Amino acid sequence: MSVPYGIHTIDTGFVRPQFDAAYLVVEGDRAAFIDCGTNYAVPRMLAALDAAELTPAHVDWLILTHVHLDHAGGAGELMAELPNAKLVVHPRGVRHMIDPSKLWAGASAVYGEAVMDETYGRLRPVPAERVIEAADGHIVHLQGRQLLCIHTPGHARHHMAIYDRQSNACFTGDTFGLSYRDLDTDRGPFIIPTTSPVQFDPEALHDSIDRLLALEPEAMYLTHYGRVEAVERLAADLHAQIDAMVELALEADGQPDRYHRLRASLAALYFSRAQAHGWTKGREALEALALDMDITLNTQGLEVWLDGRRDSRD
Incomplete structure (x- = not known):
């Protein structure tokens, strides 16, 4: 079966179906993975190669958008299966791939x-x-195909997106929500930003979204989840929500119940926007299907941002 532009979406199996994606890009008889999920995703990554009638020896690259564990936790185990591949990562992420002990300790x-x-x-460390x-x-060269690495801070300082000139599409990790x-x-994809701990920076995230938009891509490939089009509309939605989320965070700051107040206001924001987008299944279903964990993580990330602002003023 023909796969457009040789881009295969791999469900890594993290959390639930269609929650966490990695990608296999095939050009001729060579391949690159973009992100890889956790250790438990490695069999799925290898199965995707098999489905594309390739072997691990055909993979030249594993490119990471950033080193958060749902994107890169399985990098060491996957690289051990790919005899010819190099791992490509933002400069700030290099040390965590060579020695992941601090990543493990922080999350643990x-x-x-x-x-x-x-x-x-x-x-597992990567040599x-x-x-x-x-x-x-x-630029990562894949059998003559150019994959451009673009630094896109805002979600994390070590984040980058990958622009594929051939498909005119970006692999955005978490930058594009x-x-x-x-x-x-019926109105298309619904989108929210991700401000999960610990390096949310609203100004940087606005700039990163605009930088990707300036490439005039036809589509974005998100880790959470899959290919989306209507790129300009989605970018506008992200910009509006980043501003709204920052405003809600500032309103909650200084309150004794800051976390619960902010979490409730974020949930209300997303439900209101989902209703306007044509969601008819109710607030409880919205959170149960997808957003409960994301609302919690976004609340935590905004709290870290608020505390960082205060510390920088002291």
């Missing part, structure tokens, strides 16, 4: 060792000689 401090083992599996540091504007297919309506 929040979730606990048992949950980390069950959710992500132990993180330093196999890691490529991608400066802004770095979350858009689950469960929430599509």
Whole structure:
């Protein structure tokens, strides 16, 4: 079966179906993975190669949008299966791929060792000689196909998106928000920004979205989840919500029940926007299908941002 532009969407199996995607880009008999999910996604990544009638030896690159564990937790295990591949990552992410102990320790401090083992599996280092540091504007060559690495901070300082000139599309990681297919309506995809801890920066995120939009892409490939079009409309939705979320965070700041107040106001914001977008299944269904965890993470990320603003003024 023909796959447009050789771009295969891989459901990594993280959390639930159609929640977390990685991508296989095939050009001729060579291939690149973009993001890889957790350790538990490695069999799915290899199965995607098999379905494309390729072997692990045909893979030249694993490109990471950033090193958050739902995107990159399985990098070490996957690289061990790919004898010819190099790993490409933002300069700020290089040390975490070579020595993931700080990534593990930081996440374990929040979730606990048992949950980390069950959710992500132990993180495996990638040999330093196999890691490529991608400066802004770095081009990955895949059998003559150019994959442009663009630094896109805002969700994380070590984030980059990948622009594929051939398909005129961007692989956006978390910079271009979350858009689950469960929430599509007759008006198309519904989208929200992601401000999950710990490096949300609204000004940088606005700039990064605009930078991607300036490429005039036909589509965005999101980690959460899949290909979306109507790019200009979605970008406008993201910009409006970033501003609204910042305003809600500032209103909640200083209140004794800041977390609960902010979480409730974010839930109300997303439900109101979903209704305007044609969502008819109610607020409870909206959160149960997709957004409950994201509302919590966005609340936590906005709180970290608020505290960072205060610390910078002190």
